Amino acid sequence: MKAHARHIIIAAVALAIALLVAAVAARSADFSSYSGRQLYARFCANCHGQDGLGNGIVASSLKVLVPDLTRIARRQGGTFKEEAVRRIIDGRTTIPAHGLRAMPVWGIEFSAENLGKANPKATTDDMIARLTEYLRSIQRYTISAESHPTSRGRKPCTPR
Ligand code: HEC
Numbered sequence: 001m002k003a004h005a006r007h008i009i010i011a012a013v014a015l016a017i018a019l020l021v022a023a024v025a026a027r028s029a030d031f032s033s034y035s036g037r038q039l040y041a042r043f044c045a046n047c048h049g050q051d052g053l054g055n056g057i058v059a060s061s062l063k064v065l066v067p068d069l070t071r072i073a074r075r076q077g078g079t080f081k082e083e084a085v086r087r088i089i090d091g092r093t094t095i096p097a098h099g100l101r102a103m104p105v106w107g108i109e110f111s112a113e114n115l116g117k118a119n120p121k122a123t124t125d126d127m128i129a130r131l132t133e134y135l136r137s138i139q140r141y142t143i144s145a146e147s148h149p150t151s152r153g154r155k156p157c158t159p160r
Contacts, residue, residue: 031043031110031113031127032113032114032117032123032126032127034127034130035130035134036130036131036132036133036134036135036137037134039127039130039131039134040052040131040134040135043106043109044056044069044131046058047059047062047066047103048066048067048068048069049066051070051138052068052069052070052135052138053068053069053070054066054067054068054069062102063102064102069135069138070138070139070140071139071140072085072135072139073139073141074139074140074141074142078141080135080136080139082132082136085132085135085136086128086129086132089106089107089128089131089132090105090106090107090124090125090128091105091106091107091108092107106128106131107124107128110123110124110127110128111124114127
């Protein structure tokens with residue numbers, strides 16, 4: 001084989017590999033197929049923290065307190081109100097206590113991500129439902145000293 005032909009083949013193989021790498025990268029950036037946990041790690045952990053405790057890497061530079069997301073149910077009176085949480089995430093519910101919302105409106109952010117998909121609205125709703133389900137799975141409930149069978153009135157651990 002002539003050197004020239006060999007160079008063309010090498011260039012073609014290199015191009016094929018580059019296209020493959022790009023395709024894999026593009027696929028992994030399709031957040032619509034992420035699980036709730038993966039979506040959380042990608043979009044929420046920076047503020048709310050890896051474990052949802054409100055201590056993400058940018059939390060301290062925000063002017064407002066970033067809430068502990070493992071305590072949503074506790075703040076809502078002991079039950080996890082799924083629809084209410086979904087509405088906070090997608091932006092249908094504003095958080096009036098803070099006046100101005102510090103958190104991005106995920107209904108809009110994800111819709112932008114899903115532009116060009118077959119059904120962007122349903123895809124966005126799905127992602128938010130998965131996130132809500134993930135948040136449900138990380139809730140911590142405190143058992144009060146009185147109701148705990150072995151506590152005999154001792155104080156429970158200080159809730160965070
Ligand atoms: C830029 C930082 C930031 C990011 C990123 C962020 N949040 Fe928030 N989040 C906040 C802040 C701050 C609040 C408190 C309300 C406010 O000021 O907007 C909040 C409030 C919430 C609440 C309400 C909690 C409660 O009990 O009142 C939920 C639920 C929530 N975030 C979920 C999420 C989810 C899910 C994601 C990822 C898709 C996310 N957040 C990403 C900053 C952030």
